[in-house]
Amino acid sequence: MQYDEFIGEVQHRAQLDSREAALSATRATLETLSERIQPGEAENLGAQLPGEIGRHLEKVDDVDRFDFQEFVGRVTEREGLGEKDREDAVYRAMVVVEVVDEAVTEGAIDDIKEQLPDDYDDLFDLQEAEQTAGPDPG
Template identity: 75%
Template sequence: MQYDELIGEVQHRAQLDSREAALSTTRATLETLSERIQPGEAENLAGQLPEELGRHLENVDDVERFDLETFVERVAERESLGGDDYEDVAYRSRVVMEVLDEAVTGSVMTELKSQLPDEYDDLFALQETEATAGPDSE
């Protein structure tokens, strides 16, 4: 998947107002992910992404252990969108992971998921109702 297509998919699926917002969410999610997974896995994922995005996975050498809530909080701190609640940030991160899952081939995402505790499963699977309705619908 090319850069423009990937960012466009994140923007569309997360129902964001701009490509800049989609890039901010994608960048923040990737940078936070790079702090949580082994550098080798980060490099494997980065190698299948457009260079503009893959570089956000290459900045960290030390793996930290933190829970999903901390993951989402770190994404929120990095995003330039501001003022969003936990559920909105978590939803956008799920969208990024869903698009990444479609963009990469082989076992990269399976290996990445295997490094994370079970509580991270929510990050990798959008429920059908969320995918069609978005974070603010009820």
């Protein structure tokens, strides 16, 4: 998947009004995720994404053990959103993870999910719904 396609998918699926908003959501989600997962896993995932996207996963050398609510707070803050917009930030992060899952090798997102506690399950809801739905019969 190329950079323009990736950002376009995030913008479309999250119903954002600009590519800049899609890039902001992508950057905020991936930079925050990179703080929470093992650096090697972050780099492996980033290497499978377009360079402009993957670089957001390569900024951290240490793992910071924070829960999902802290993850959401960090994403919200990085996007420049207010506290009242936390649900929107969660949804956009879910969309970013879904698009990442489609852009990388099969199972790469599962490797990331295995590193996170159960309270992060909501982050993977869209991605899992796609996997269980299977191909469109229409």
